[in-house]
Amino acid sequence: MQKERIILGIDPGTQVMGYGLLRVLDNKPSLMAMGVMELGKYGDHYLKLAKIYARVIGLIEEFLPDELAIEAPFFGKNVQSMLKLGRAQGVAMAAAISRDIPIFEYAPLKIKMAITGNGRAAKEQVAYMLQKILHIPDENMLPQLDATDGLAAALCHFYQSGITTGDKKYRDWKDFANHNQDKVRK
Secondary structure, eight states, X not given: OOOEEEEEEEEOOSSEEEEEEEEEETTXXXXXXXXXXXXXXXXXXXXXXXXXXXXXXXXXXXXXXXXXXXXXXXXXXXXXXXXXXXXXXXXXXXXXXXXXOOEEEEOHHHHHHHHHSXXXXXXXXXXXXXXXXXXXXXXXXXXXXXXXHHHHHHHHXXXXXXXXXXXXXXXXXXXXXXXXXXXXXX
């Protein structure tokens, strides 16, 4: 019997929140959906938080994810921006908690490293690698890179929970690529 697992990945933000959903079947990830939530049009910060909460609940009810992978806020110089980002992350996490969905938090560097092999990769490089790894057609790629950042969090979690192919288990994309040169396009 094939075991299906669905991972919701979120890139929290108070201007744009990105999300991606992965279906893992027979330990092979595939894209279910990805998108963004534009929040810049809402002037009130608390209204933005309410919208984030409602959207995450909506995604949970529509796709029934087994796990939530979320990007952790990075440490910047602007304390107010960090506080707002932390609140956005918190309400997304609260939505998952309210539905008993386990939460896994990953630093941006860890996500980029898992997807590209480079913790300092540009958002465009992450999007490109996701497109290649998950075989996403050009027409399904979104111009907003927050969507692929959310999807990257989900794929990072898949890798961190262990990639198994046959009897081998891999730590991350780089480990898989190093052991499977014949399966990796350059």
